[in-house]
Amino acid sequence: MNVQAVKVIYKYEMLRAWETLLQSFASPVISTALYFVVFGSAIGERIAQIDGVPYGSFIVPGLMMLALLTQSIANASFGIFFPKFTGTIYEVMSAPVSFLEILLGYVGAAATKSLIIGLIILATAGFFVPLEIAHPVWMAAFLLLTCVSFSLFGFIIGLWADDFEKLQLIPLLVITPLVFLGGSFYSVNMLPPIWQTVTLFNPVVYLISGFRWSFFEVSDVSVGVSLAMVLAFLVVCLLVVGWMFRTGYRLRQ
Amino acid sequence: MKSIVSVTNLSKTYSDGHEALKDVSLEIADGEILALLGPNGAGKTTLISIICGIVNASDGSVSVDGHDIIADYRHTRSLIGLVPQELTLGHFDKVWNTLCFSRGLFGKAPDPDYIERLLRNLSLWSKKDTEIMALSGGMKRRVLIGKALAHEPKVLFLDEPTAGVDVELRKDMWALVRELRESGVTIILTTHYIEEAEEIADRVGIIDGGRLILVENKQELMQKLGRKAMIIELDESLAEVPDTLARWGLELSGDGSQLTYTYDPRGVRTGIPDLLQAVGEAGLAVKDFKTTQSSLEEIFVSLVKGRS
Structure with a gap:
């Protein structure tokens, strides 16, 4: 294995985040803090508890997921799209690196950045609302799986996109609506029955539900199903990336 | 002389139907400077890109140091350095960092002394902490050469190394190529400057319309056809x-x-x-x-x- 290559790609990507500290870390944290102020404090005080959890605390896992999903996708897609756009990808393609090593470097760095953002948001939430984590190990597992699987998804978008518009298309038009409609700010049980059924087709519901369970032991769907859905998404992403690498899709002519 | 790169019946047809290479066979000797001449669109860059692993061949095979470039890509790619035609660099990267990145990418452990020597040889040492976007075009081209040499390759591909550079820099580049050859590096350069091939090449290959018309010792070619x-x-x-x-x-x-x-x-x-x-x-x-x-x-x- 070309460990040096994985190290330099990972380091390069992390350095990029460090050099754009405000954009990489401060921006998502400030946005999430604003959500806490508006939904948690201002509106949340007028909303009754949901499944026995104060509203301000209830939205923490959803807000973390919102940030994790968008950041994982943004970091990973930009990480591979930009070298393609500038042409510097030639160096990676001509180096003695396997696709697994490329993946470990780029996706590993994107997932790490998202993980750091998630943990900062969690710490920030502690300043605004009372917070307890019922199952810290499961919380960490959901956090990690989400970061990795959506970084993989972002990597796929970055490989697929051949212009900046396409790079933004799926995150803006698909992911953000799915997260907002996936129970970030409410319990699925609060919806009319027909919409509860429709919501079950939204994969993000399973992520948020499982993650919320690890905090408060309340969930919209069973934890086992949530975990299975995250793992299934991870496997699908791996299969797609594997196919893209095998065929050289948008990388090798 | 021992062959370091062997190209056998290589063909490439792009997805739009364009036949960039047609049944090209070529032996490149260890330690020589081979100039590939040809008009724009002749297939020079496609040939180099296939050998370096950037483009997939449609047919035929390539081996470097006796190893197939697909089956033993780790070995073959570790021997090759590529200087692309375009100034494809991360504009916000610093010179030192980008050379260290290239070295690591090719699996070599960090070696600050070697990178320092390389930067000094390329007259870039004073710019080691400068962002690439602040460098002149000539310096950027030297950074590209530095990146290609950062992992100490045995074979160096220079794709139009002096395209768009002034006469003085072109001569500096030729001197550098000669020095590299003296250090044992095999050099393959594409160019459409005949003067360049005449000045530094040992052998000349002429590509036109995706076919390798001839490969000949430069002096013999000039004698034979001149x-x-x-x-x-x-x-x-x-x-x-x-x-x-x-x-x-x-x-x-x-x-x-x-x-x-x-x-x-x-x-x-x-x-x-x-x-x-x-x-x-x-x-x-x-x-x-x-x-x-x-x-x-x-x-x-x-x-x-x-x-x-």
């Missing part, structure tokens, strides 16, 4: 070539003051002594005479034109 001409300057202008000189096929210049005799320099008898004697016998007074040899450019043009 013609020599002797120009005889006369004291008094002529209206026409005298009949007694007809057997030499002389060309008379427009003003009638010069006679040009074209001959094959490889011939045992060039016919020059007889011609000079016949000129004297015809009563023509010779003011001066000189000889010229066809350049690689003329050979190249005649080959490519001949094909089209």
Whole structure:
């Protein structure tokens, strides 16, 4: 294995985040803090508890997921799209690196950045609302799986996109609506029955539900199903990336 | 000499149907400088890109140091350095960091001493902490060479290394290429500057329309295909070539003051002594005479034109 290559790609990507500290870390944290102020404090005080959890605390896992999903996708897609756009990808393609090593470097760095953002948001939430984590190990597992699987998804978008518009298309038009409609700010049980059924087709519901369970032991769907859905998404992403690498899709002519 | 790169029956057809390479076979000797000449779109960059692993071949095979570039890509790619045609660099990266990145990417452990030597050789040491976007075009090209050499390759591909650079920098680049060859690096460069190939190459390959027309030792190529001409300057202008000189096929210049005799320099008898004697016998007074040899450019043009 070309460990040096994985190290330099990972380091390069992390350095990029460090050099754009405000954009990489401060921006998502400030946005999430604003959500806490508006939904948690201002509106949340007028909303009754949901499944026995104060509203301000209830939205923490959803807000973390919102940030994790968008950041994982943004970091990973930009990480591979930009070298393609500038042409510097030639160096990676001509180096003695396997696709697994490329993946470990780029996706590993994107997932790490998202993980750091998630943990900062969690710490920030502690300043605004009372917070307890019922199952810290499961919380960490959901956090990690989400970061990795959506970084993989972002990597796929970055490989697929051949212009900046396409790079933004799926995150803006698909992911953000799915997260907002996936129970970030409410319990699925609060919806009319027909919409509860429709919501079950939204994969993000399973992520948020499982993650919320690890905090408060309340969930919209069973934890086992949530975990299975995250793992299934991870496997699908791996299969797609594997196919893209095998065929050289948008990388090798 | 031992072959370091072997290309066998290589073909490439892009998804839009364009046939960039047609059944190309080529042996590149260890330690030589091979110049691949050809007009734009001839297939030079495609050939290099396949050998380096950037483009997939449609047919044929390539081996480097006896290893197949697909089956043993780790071994073959670790031996190769590539300087691309475009200035493809991370503009916000610093010079030192980008060279260290390239070295690591090719699996080499960090070696600050080697990187420092490399930067000094490329006259970039004073710019090591400078962001690439702040460098001049010539410096950026040297950074690209530094990146390609950061992992100490045995084979270096230079794709149009002096495209768009000034004469002084071009000569610096040629000196650098010669130094690299002396250190044992095999160099393959693509160019459409004939002067470049003539100046530094050991062998010349000519590609046109995706086919490798010929690969020849530069001197032999010039001897084989190059013609020599002797120009005889006369004291008094002529209206026409005298009949007694007809057997030499002389060309008379427009003003009638010069006679040009074209001959094959490889011939045992060039016919020059007889011609000079016949000129004297015809009563023509010779003011001066000189000889010229066809350049690689003329050979190249005649080959490519001949094909089209």
